[in-house]
Amino acid sequence: xxxxxLLIGTWTLESWFNQADDGTRAYPFGQNPQGSISDSNDGxxxxxxxxxxxxxxxxxxxxxxxxxxxDSAAFKSHLTSAGTYKHRGDQVVHSVTQSFCPYWVGxxxxxxxxxxxxxxxxxxxxxxxxxQVVDAFLEWRRAAA
Numbered sequence: 484x485x486x487x488x489l490l491i492g493t494w495t496l497e498s499w500f501n502q503a504d505d506g507t508r509a510y511p512f513g514q515n516p517q518g519s520i521s522d523s524n525d526g527x528x529x530x531x532x533x534x535x536x537x538x539x540x541x542x543x544x545x546x547x548x549x550x551x552x553x554d555s556a557a558f559k560s561h562l563t564s565a566g567t568y569k570h571r572g573d574q575v576v577h578s579v580t581q582s583f584c585p586y587w588v589g590x591x592x593x594x595x596x597x598x599x600x601x602x603x604x605x606x607x608x609x610x611x612x613x614x615q616v617v618d619a620f621l622e623w624r625r626a627a628a
Contacts, residue, residue: 494623501617528568
């Protein structure tokens with residue numbers, strides 16, 4: 484009998500921090516980030532993470548109406564990707580087909596997986612964020628339907 488894939492479903496981001504070799508922690512989207520990750524039964528994954536209160540554009544209701552500075556701030560306040568995934572024991576492999584980061588497209592992003600009740604912990608070891616090699620730790624809570 485096949486093991487049930489516990490990743491399937493939608494999860495809400497609770498926390499994200501990066502830890503440097505000296506133990507210092509950085510919170511890229513602050514202490515209260517927002518986000519969702521959804522792993523479908525047919526093998527697709529969609530991820531969106533953001534600062535809790537990103538800066539608004541001066542031109543309301545126009546997603547392409549930002550100045551260069553506003554666009555830059557918006558780009559650095561969100562992280563999105565999508566593709567397919569494979570759950571392999573204590574790891575998940577995201578095969579990225581779309582991403583805010585062009586360098587991720589066509590890559591495999593490997594994350595360690597840990598379940599604790601309705602919590603999902605994903606971690607990535609030795610990745611580069613903002614020019615620094617860190618270990619990233621994300622905690623997600625299963626979303627209520």
